[in-house]
Amino acid sequence: MRSVGGPMVPEHSEPIIRIRPSSGWRALRLGEIWAYRDVWLMLAARDLKLRYRQTALGVLWVVLQPLLAGLIFAVIFGHFAKLPSGERPYLLFVFAGLMGWNLFAGIVQRAGGSLVAEARLITKVYFPRVLIPCAAAASAAVDFCVSLVVMGVLIAWHGVWPGAWLWLLPPVVAVAFAGALGAGLWVAALNVRYRDFAYALPFLLQVWMYASPVVYGMELVSERWRPLFALNPMVGVIEAMRAALLGGPAPEPLSLISSVALAVLVLFSGLFFFRRVERGFAEAL
Amino acid sequence: MSDLALKVENLGKRFRGSCDGARPAYSTLREEVLSWPRRWRGRREPENEAWALRGVSFELRKGEVLGVVGRNGAGKSTLLKILSRIMEPTEGEAEMRGRVGALLEVGTGFHPELTGRENVFLSGALLGMRRAEVRARLDEIVAFAGTEDALDRPVKHSSSGMQARLGFAVAAHLEPEILIIDEVLGVGDVRFQERCLRKVRDISSREGRTVLIVSHQMAIMQSLCSRGLLLRGGRVAAEGDLDACIRGYLEDADAQEGAVLEFDMQSGQAAGFVGLEFRGEDGAPAGAFAFGEIIELRLRVRVRETLPDYLLGFSINTPAGLVVACSNHHDALPRGELGPGTHVFVAKVAGLFLAPGEYRLTVALSSGDQLTSHHFLPDCATFRVEERSPSGRPYGSHFDNRPGLLRPPFAWRRTEET
Known part of the structure; x- marks a missing residue:
């Protein structure tokens, strides 16, 4: 008496599941991932509910965290160090930079630690493992949406209006998300294999943040070094995020192209690498 | 098809x-x-x-x-x-x-x-x-x-x-x-x-x-x-x-025979048995007991992460798989959690009147009111009850070859109807 079909099969058909050893690179099996999309949704929803239910300050915390970080940076780098921010108020300048950076770093961190955190699930039930870091990434992306609202309030307060570059926002977010998810997949898989990788990650991310134009603008970087900076995909993302939210100057095409290309590269290499090593997860956890 | x-x-x-x-x-x-x-x-x-x-x-x-x-x-x-x-x-x-x-x-x-x-x-x-x-x-x-x-x-x-x-x-x-x-x-x-x-x-x-x-x-x-x-x-x-x-x-007797046994815990295990010991009435480790002797069972448990609402139990089984008796710590100790460290649980089993022969012990440790099983060792140890009485106790006719799992003392009496 089956009224509803299963996840992998339409009603009445009998799928044949073959289990055999595999080796080397494997196909991504996107169809199976789609069939299990509810797992992704449920895991992401769980992460969000827990975050907002368990912390006493709930949503307020998600608002305060980037705002306080922005204020501290504004005082240290804007007020004391007097870093230039063009015609825009330094607080807005650094907040826009932080939004881009936090979107990336939040996803890498949360997706990166997700497999080890869900060890119990991985050893007890089968579903495409890639859904675990994807769910973690989705819940990190919600934080970005909250900070977008905060940004909206901030720019209205300062009377700054985003200009012609606003259309860049959705594609930039998509590029940042894709690149971060790809990096998160690499980190998650490496975390299972090498448990001390988790200790190195915060340090790497911090170095990376200062190598990206979060607290400073690209105009501070001399022409000689610009091509090197263009290799950092976060340069294009952050500059474009600023241009979109605070109006001009236009981001450099070279760094934008590099961001898109690297994000796509990291995402697909991450997916294939993850797929290659996921067969060993249950044993290693 | x-x-x-x-x-x-x-x-x-x-x-x-x-x-x-x-x-x-x-x-x-x-x-x-x-x-x-x-x-x-x-x-x-x-x-x-x-x-x-x-x-x-x-x-x-x-x-x-x-x-x-x-x-x-x-x-x-x-x-x-x-x-x-x-x-x-x-x-x-x-x-x-x-x-x-x-x-x-x-x-x-x-x-x-x-x-x-x-x-x-x-x-x-x-x-x-x-x-x-x-x-x-x-x-x-x-x-x-x-x-x-x-x-x-x-x-x-x-x-x-x-x-x-x-x-x-x-x-x-x-x-x-x-x-x-x-x-x-x-x-x-x-x-x-x-x-x-x-x-x-x-x-x-x-x-x-x-x-x-x-x-x-x-x-x-x-x-x-x-x-x-x-x-x-x-x-x-x-x-x-x-x-x-x-x-x-x-x-498949993988039961270890002996008075003192040690078990390995796996690396991911939150808690488990690391040792098991039988002792006789004289307090010395023993693998064989006299009929009617009080058997002391000592279970060493190592806990890595606190176990909420834990349950530790054992059963005494015949080699054919029949459970003779079982007990868990709720019988005498309070419910609650078990913190990290090595704990020793001692159970004295008296008055079983087990017939002479071989018996096996199964031990289990779970937490969360049996939601999570941490260690389950079926028939992991063997002990024997022998046809001898602890010194100074009369057990008279208990050592014949009668069938039956238990040899309780039977109080027979005969009266004449007048």
């Missing part, structure tokens, strides 16, 4: 080191980097490899219920994990027709902070149900578990027994063509257990689905299964006739 549901051919699984704990399956970057120079010079460390499963072949038809039996480490869990696609085999292959549902744990994915309803949807999705399916069966699931009033509270507020019932109920309403169950039929009270058994029987006989069960409870196996598979050291020792498999299992 054949009615074959499952075909397993020459399945094998090799673990690298992790099996005997010599080298964990994961390492650190530090170790990896430090081992590079050696590897460049072509000197690879010999890897510790062990086959957990080898050359396993069998077939199952639709509607059959297979009971997989074997001692701890015989490869049962590895087999189920391969068939439920959690692990890949190293060699061989398996072919399954239809949707596969695996229940290797009660309450898969349950989170204490989520409500009962949220957990049902999460667990259902993880086990392979679509949201619409769960929604359609929600009432049924909740009624089966008998937890209607707790549905919208975080499950941390309900008893762990209730969580276990809800967890099983979700899985029981999965409708896969092949259902894999690992040692989870023992949750909840006796009435709930019976409901679970009835459900499994329905699934196989009425709905014609195929079931694979692992259990150490031979009574459950006998009442549910139509076929048996006995694993011994990762290989098939017997297949087909259930009774023969159960007999073989009971004969």
Whole structure:
């Protein structure tokens, strides 16, 4: 008496599941991932509910965290160090930079630690493992949406209006998300294999943040070094995020192209690498 | 079209080191980097490899219920994990027709902070149900578990027994063509257990689905299964006739004989038994006891992470698998949690009047009101009751060869009717 079909099969058909050893690179099996999309949704929803239910300050915390970080940076780098921010108020300048950076770093961190955190699930039930870091990434992306609202309030307060570059926002977010998810997949898989990788990650991310134009603008970087900076995909993302939210100057095409290309590269290499090593997860956890 | 549901051919699984704990399956970057120079010079460390499963072949038809039996480490869990696609085999292959549902744990994915309803949807999705399916069966699931009033509270507020019932109920309403169950039929009270058994029987006989069960409870196996598979050291020792498999299992004496036993804990285990000791009335370790002697059982437990609402128990069994007596710490010690460290539990067993012969001991440690099993060692130790009396006690006629498990003192009297 089956009224509803299963996840992998339409009603009445009998799928044949073959289990055999595999080796080397494997196909991504996107169809199976789609069939299990509810797992992704449920895991992401769980992460969000827990975050907002368990912390006493709930949503307020998600608002305060980037705002306080922005204020501290504004005082240290804007007020004391007097870093230039063009015609825009330094607080807005650094907040826009932080939004881009936090979107990336939040996803890498949360997706990166997700497999080890869900060890119990991985050893007890089968579903495409890639859904675990994807769910973690989705819940990190919600934080970005909250900070977008905060940004909206901030720019209205300062009377700054985003200009012609606003259309860049959705594609930039998509590029940042894709690149971060790809990096998160690499980190998650490496975390299972090498448990001390988790200790190195915060340090790497911090170095990376200062190598990206979060607290400073690209105009501070001399022409000689610009091509090197263009290799950092976060340069294009952050500059474009600023241009979109605070109006001009236009981001450099070279760094934008590099961001898109690297994000796509990291995402697909991450997916294939993850797929290659996921067969060993249950044993290693 | 054949009615074959499952075909397993020459399945094998090799673990690298992790099996005997010599080298964990994961390492650190530090170790990896430090081992590079050696590897460049072509000197690879010999890897510790062990086959957990080898050359396993069998077939199952639709509607059959297979009971997989074997001692701890015989490869049962590895087999189920391969068939439920959690692990890949190293060699061989398996072919399954239809949707596969695996229940290797009660309450898969349950989170204490989520409500009962949220957990049902999460667990259902993880086990392979679509949201619409769960929604359609929600009432049924909740009624089966008998937890209607707790549905919208975080499950941390309900008893762990209730969580276990809800967890099983979700899985029981999965409708896969092949259902894999690992040692989870023992949750909840006796009435709930019976409901679970009835459900499994329905699934196989009425709905014609195929079931694979692992259990150490031979009574459950006998009442549910139509076929048996006995694993011994990762290989098939017997297949087909259930009774023969159960007999073989009971004969597999991996019970260690001796007064003082030590057990290994696996690296990921939160808690487990590390030692077991029998002592006689004189306080000295002993593996054999006089008839009627008080047996002191000392269980050493190592805890790594605090166990909430733990339960430690043992049973005394005959070599044929009959439970003579059992007890758990709730009989005399308070309920509660068990903190990290090594704990020694002492149980003095008196007045059993066990007939002389050989007996086996099963020990188990679980937490969360039996929601999580940490260590289960079936028939792990053997002791003997001998035909001698502790000094100075008259036991008269107890040493003849009469049948019977117990030799209690019988107070006979004869009076004449006047």
